Amino acid sequence: MKKWIAGFMLLMVLLSGCSEGSDYEITLKQAPKYKAGESYPVVIEISQDGQPASGLEFSAFLEMAKMDHGSIELNFEDKGNGIYESSVELPMAGEWVANIEGEADGSAFEHVITFEVEKE
Numbered sequence: 584m585k586k587w588i589a590g591f592m593l594l595m596v597l598l599s600g601c602s603e604g605s606d607y608e609i610t611l612k613q614a615p616k617y618k619a620g621e622s623y624p625v626v627i628e629i630s631q632d633g634q635p636a637s638g639l640e641f642s643a644f645l646e647m648a649k650m651d652h653g654s655i656e657l658n659f660e661d662k663g664n665g666i667y668e669s670s671v672e673l674p675m676a677g678e679w680v681a682n683i684e685g686e687a688d689g690s691a692f693e694h695v696i697t698f699e700v701e702k703e
């Protein structure tokens with residue numbers, strides 16, 4: 584019985600730990616375009632409780648939604664005011680998925696954004 588309660592409390596701690604990072608509002612402000620041999624900027628905006636969230640460390644892993652092009656890792660530069668910039672040379676236009684993984688105040692956060700890449 585005691586074990587069960589301890590297990591339950593541990594679960595509650597884990598659950599609250601998970602939801603803590605998810606109060607970030609993460610949006611793709613500028614999606615990259617596609618043109619062979621060209622790289623394009625990727626701009627992400629992050630806020631927390633309506634305020635710009637600066638000083639976050641994260642990476643984005645880009646994959647095509649319906650095709651395997653592997654995973655492209657992007658590192659972002661903190662431009663201040665909740666704006667983060669990177670750039671990427673994509674192999675193809677179409678539907679892409681960005682898996683964002685970061686850490687803030689010792690807890691991890693994750694976010695998935697699906698976006699459309701247009702051919703230029």
Ligand SMILES: [Cu+2]
Nearest residue numbers: 647650652675
């Ligand atoms: Cu493709």
